[in-house]
Amino acid sequence: MSITLDAVLLHQIVEIKAISDSTLSLKLLEMGLTKGQKIKAVFKAPFGDPIAYELNGNLISMRKEEAQQIQVAIA
Amino acid sequence: MLTGLRQQVGNFPGVTVEKKSGTLKTPNGKYELIDFPGTYSLVGHSLDEQIVQNVLSDPSNQDFPDAILYVADSANIERNLLFFSQLYDLGLPCILALNMWDRAKRKNLKIDIEKLQQTFPKAKILTSNARVSLGKSRIMEAIDQLDELAIENLNFNEYSIQFNALCQYENTEQKLTHLRQLGLVSALNKFSSTSRKIDSILVHPIYGYLIFAFLLLTIFQFIFSFASIPMDFIDAQFVRLSAWGASVLPEGLLSNLITQGLIPGIGGVLVFVPQIAILFLFISLLEESGYLSRVVFIMDRLMRPFGLNGKSVVPLLSSVACAIPGIMSARTITDRKERLTTIFVAPFMSCSARIPVYTLLINLVIEPTYIWGFLSLQGLVLFGLYTLGIVFALGTAYLMKIFIKRKNQGFHLMELPEYKKPSLENVLLNVIEKVKIFVLDAGKIIIAISILLWGLATFGPSSRENELLKLHRSESFQNASEQQRQESEKALMLSNSYIGHFGRWMEPAISPLGYDWKIGVALLCSFAAREVFVGSLATIYAVGDEDQNQKRLIEKLKVERNPEGRLIYNLATGLSLLIFYVFAMQCMATLAVVRRETKSWRWPLIQLFYMGVVAYLMSLLTYQLLS
Numbered sequence: 296m297s298i299t300l301d302a303v304l305l306h307q308i309v310e311i312k313a314i315s316d317s318t319l320s321l322k323l324l325e326m327g328l329t330k331g332q333k334i335k336a337v338f339k340a341p342f343g344d345p346i347a348y349e350l351n352g353n354l355i356s357m358r359k360e361e362a363q364q365i366q367v368a369i370a
Numbered sequence: 371m372l373t374g375l376r377q378q379v380g381n382f383p384g385v386t387v388e389k390k391s392g393t394l395k396t397p398n399g400k401y402e403l404i405d406f407p408g409t410y411s412l413v414g415h416s417l418d419e420q421i422v423q424n425v426l427s428d429p430s431n432q433d434f435p436d437a438i439l440y441v442a443d444s445a446n447i448e449r450n451l452l453f454f455s456q457l458y459d460l461g462l463p464c465i466l467a468l469n470m471w472d473r474a475k476r477k478n479l480k481i482d483i484e485k486l487q488q489t490f491p492k493a494k495i496l497t498s499n500a501r502v503s504l505g506k507s508r509i510m511e512a513i514d515q516l517d518e519l520a521i522e523n524l525n526f527n528e529y530s531i532q533f534n535a536l537c538q539y540e541n542t543e544q545k546l547t548h549l550r551q552l553g554l555v556s557a558l559n560k561f562s563s564t565s566r567k568i569d570s571i572l573v574h575p576i577y578g579y580l581i582f583a584f585l586l587l588t589i590f591q592f593i594f595s596f597a598s599i600p601m602d603f604i605d606a607q608f609v610r611l612s613a614w615g616a617s618v619l620p621e622g623l624l625s626n627l628i629t630q631g632l633i634p635g636i637g638g639v640l641v642f643v644p645q646i647a648i649l650f651l652f653i654s655l656l657e658e659s660g661y662l663s664r665v666v667f668i669m670d671r672l673m674r675p676f677g678l679n680g681k682s683v684v685p686l687l688s689s690v691a692c693a694i695p696g697i698m699s700a701r702t703i704t705d706r707k708e709r710l711t712t713i714f715v716a717p718f719m720s721c722s723a724r725i726p727v728y729t730l731l732i733n734l735v736i737e738p739t740y741i742w743g744f745l746s747l748q749g750l751v752l753f754g755l756y757t758l759g760i761v762f763a764l765g766t767a768y769l770m771k772i773f774i775k776r777k778n779q780g781f782h783l784m785e786l787p788e789y790k791k792p793s794l795e796n797v798l799l800n801v802i803e804k805v806k807i808f809v810l811d812a813g814k815i816i817i818a819i820s821i822l823l824w825g826l827a828t829f830g831p832s833s834r835e836n837e838l839l840k841l842h843r844s845e846s847f848q849n850a851s852e853q854q855r856q857e858s859e860k861a862l863m864l865s866n867s868y869i870g871h872f873g874r875w876m877e878p879a880i881s882p883l884g885y886d887w888k889i890g891v892a893l894l895c896s897f898a899a900r901e902v903f904v905g906s907l908a909t910i911y912a913v914g915d916e917d918q919n920q921k922r923l924i925e926k927l928k929v930e931r932n933p934e935g936r937l938i939y940n941l942a943t944g945l946s947l948l949i950f951y952v953f954a955m956q957c958m959a960t961l962a963v964v965r966r967e968t969k970s971w972r973w974p975l976i977q978l979f980y981m982g983v984v985a986y987l988m989s990l991l992t993y994q995l996l997s
Contacts, residue, residue: 321542322783323783324542324543324546325449325452325453325542326449326783326785327448327452327546329543329546329547337566338569338570338573340573340667340668340670340671341573341574341575341578341579341668341671342671342672343671344670344671345667345670345782347569347573347667347786349561351448352561353446353449353561353785354561354565354785354786354787354788355783355784355785355786356663356666356667356782356783356784356785356786357782357783358670358782361782361783
């Protein structure tokens with residue numbers, strides 16, 4: 296089942312399948328986020344946006360609209 | 371660490387917006403080190419990254435390096451190696467310093483240096499820890515051993531092709547996969563659980579905001595109240611210096627220029643130093659500890675509708691104390707449009723320099739009564755003025771969001787670093803640097819404008835001498851005491867100076883707002899700084915401008931009538947003036963800082979014009995509705 300990263304439940308580990316925005320994908324790549332990587336939503340800001348994700352031991356904050364560009368599958 | 375010139379570790383994005391350079395002396399020679407903005411790759415997205423890209427893609431650029439010293443964060447080695455491998459493939463001589471070695475160790479992260487050396491055979495690899503100045507000699511040794519031939523053998527045509535290839539997405543992705551397969555790093559990197567626990571409180575929907583509000587209140591308390599102690603001290607010293615100068619220098623124009631133009635001008639710059647230092651002390655502490663990114667995280671959603679982002683919060687709220695440090699702190703905003711918007715709207719926030727003006731005018735025209743027995747009407751008006759400033763700041767930001775098209779879409783990926791103890795040295799260096807920027811860069815402009823204003827208020831057309839003679843002959847002057855004589859002389863000199871004439875000349879323009887030429891003169895003088903308004907009124911009305919005379923000034927203003935016999939300082943004029951001070955850009959120091967931060971006169975001038983128009987129209991509306 297494929298969903299976008301913004302819809303993932305907290306603490307659920309998912310695998311990145313595709314990134315639809317090309318500028319964003321480069322930016323994410325530089326932060327170490329590539330296809331096949333495991334990522335996990337850790338907590339949300341008070342209004343549900345932005346969301347903090349953990350990958351490779353780093354915590355990255357991402358706006359919802361950015362997370363929507365990332366397709367993931369539940370691992 | 372190497373040149374004494376230091377950048378912060380780029381935890382909070384956008385720390386380095388400009389490149390910096392310094393000289394390094396080693397046993398074998400002298401080198402110029404250029405520090406480039408913190409970036410993750412050769413491909414430029416933000417302003418910082420474009421600076422790096424521009425220099426490295428162009429071998430004829432004056433900053434094009436002979437060699438690269440790459441200082442990598444060992445705790446984040448994978449990401450850092452990606453960028454390093456891009457640089458390595460360019461063919462320039464490279465040194466790789468694995469920095470923060472201790473942190474990687476603590477995280478149980480093992481980096482296989484031998485394998486690393488095999489992967490990058492031509493690079494010199496060493497470990498260091500800049501926070502405790504470890505590894506400096508190793509780096510200097512490595513620099514001395516650099517192969518000088520390498521740069522000469524570089525084929526620039528090939529270089530450009532290589533550079534462009536490295537900028538491709540596929541290339542970057544392949545590199546990352548390749549680096550991962552090499553298995554240079556062992557042990558899974560895990561985010562600290564202590565940091566996680568702290569986060570559960572600091573980004574909490576209730577506690578998170580409460581803690582942030584509490585921290586802000588503390589910072590304000592320091593900037594508002596405690597900064598006034600050193601500020602008053604600086605002020606007093608410069609008044610004394612002026613008086614001392616006047617007593618030892620021979621009487622004449624040059625002495626006047628020094629004692630009334632130059633010394634107060636320098637004093638007017640230095641008086642801001644305590645506020646700037648205190649604000650940046652707090653900001654650096656919060657930034658170094660990792661907390662500031664959390665503030666951005668919880669405020670981002672609230673600021674977004676106005677075309678701002680979470681990082682605009684600190685600059686805007688700091689501007690309630692003083693717009694100058696506030697605008698300087700907008701540097702942390704990476705997105706150019708959001709940074710400009712923040713800088714542009716910040717002076718609408720009511721700063722502490724407006725307080726003397728607000729109190730004088732509120733005391734003058736608002737009755738000290740209470741609504742429902744406990745709500746002070748005067749306090750309510752003051753609250754209204756602050757609110758008005760905030761509303762217009764956000765409203766203007768919203769307008770800018772609609773009308774200014776952005777060039778490229780900004781992303782808001784941001785790292786939330788682990789919490790750590792701030793390094794006091796880094797904090798102090800940052801404070802000193804901010805103070806230096808203000809004093810050296812903005813200070814020049816402030817001193818120049820204050821001397822200009824001094825000249826306009828001191829000199830006048832020759833007709834002034836006749837007026838002075840008339841005053842001397844008048845009966846009331848003959849009968850007055852020595853102090854009264856001096857005060858009325860001063861009043862006459864100012865009203866007949868160039869500024870005085872200019873005030874009279876523009877009276878038709880400001881009378882629809884309810885102002886006479888005397889108010890006009892005080893408005894012009896207070897362009898130097900808003901609080902000067904009170905002093906200028908005191909001079910014009912010949913009451914002397916010492917603090918204990920404010921009562922005298924209020925009494926005098928209360929009975930002041932225009933030629934038709936109506937009271938000048940009635941409710942309509944008073945409120946119209948208050949509104950004017952909420953909106954008008956009456957602060958040359960802010961203009962100088964905006965110029966410094968945006969690197970052109972364009973933005974400060976647009977700001978001056980826009981805020982002036984808003985102030986004029988709103989005051990006009992207020993006066994016309996009330997009179």
